[in-house]
Amino acid sequence: MPGRFFLTSPMAELASAVGQDPQPVVDEPPRRNVAPGEAIVVLTEEGLTRMRWGIIPVGRVNARGRPVMETIVNARSETVFDKSAFTGTGRAVVPMNGWYEWTGETRRKTAWRIAPRAGGLLFFAAITDRWQGPGGIEVDQVATLTCAPSGDVVDIHHRMGVILEPETIPLWLTEAEEAVTPLLTPWPDGRLKVEQAGDVDWDAP
Numbered sequence: 001m002p003g004r005f006f007l008t009s010p011m012a013e014l015a016s017a018v019g020q021d022p023q024p025v026v027d028e029p030p031r032r033n034v035a036p037g038e039a040i041v042v043l044t045e046e047g048l049t050r051m052r053w054g055i056i057p058v059g060r061v062n063a064r065g066r067p068v069m070e071t072i073v074n075a076r077s078e079t080v081f082d083k084s085a086f087t088g089t090g091r092a093v094v095p096m097n098g099w100y101e102w103t104g105e106t107r108r109k110t111a112w113r114i115a116p117r118a119g120g121l122l123f124f125a126a127i128t129d130r131w132q133g134p135g136g137i138e139v140d141q142v143a144t145l146t147c148a149p150s151g152d153v154v155d156i157h158h159r160m161g162v163i164l165e166p167e168t169i170p171l172w173l174t175e176a177e178e179a180v181t182p183l184l185t186p187w188p189d190g191r192l193k194v195e196q197a198g199d200v201d202w203d204a205p
Contacts (some may be wrong), residue, residue: 151189
């Protein structure tokens with residue numbers, strides 16, 4: 001599941017791939033290391049925009065009626081339509097060229113880069129919410145959805161992001177729960193490549 005990702009495609013290329021106007025995000029630079037809490041490019045029914053990656057569920061409660069306290073970066077697709085904490089959330093797509101995972105023990109982790117074998121973009125299903133803070137502050141925020149891993153990534157992580165085919169993006173953004181549930185499955189085996197990301201400069205989580 002994406003904990004960090006990279007988006008290096010030009011915004012004009014991204015906009016063309018999803019049939020949208022690039023103007024709202026045209027100044028977005030190539031980014032090789034995008035982390036939770038940062039503003040990221042997303043696609044909604046209204047077009048391309050930016051949102052904070054990570055939902056702060058202020059005012060939301062779990063099934064026991066207790067406040068949800070943690071920031072939600074990734075949400076399980078198997079329960080996203082059932083949990084009360086996600087009631088009323090919207091939908092979006094997070095485009096990326098790939099994402100990173102780590103294996104190994106703390107201080108000795110190995111970073112892995114996961115990307116489509118054919119190159120280009122991946123489109124992750126996501127949910128959205130709006131955080132309302134003190135003084136009338138409003139922040140649009142997004143969390144990616146996860147599912148069981150495909151055969152390509154099962155050896156490095158027990159979850160992966162829900163990847164949408166480009167032609168199913170309008171379906172995900174607009175249709176009812178029962179219509180989009182079949183989309184929430186692992187990407188077919190053989191379509192992702194996994195390679196060691198030894199040239200990426202960061203602090204491993």
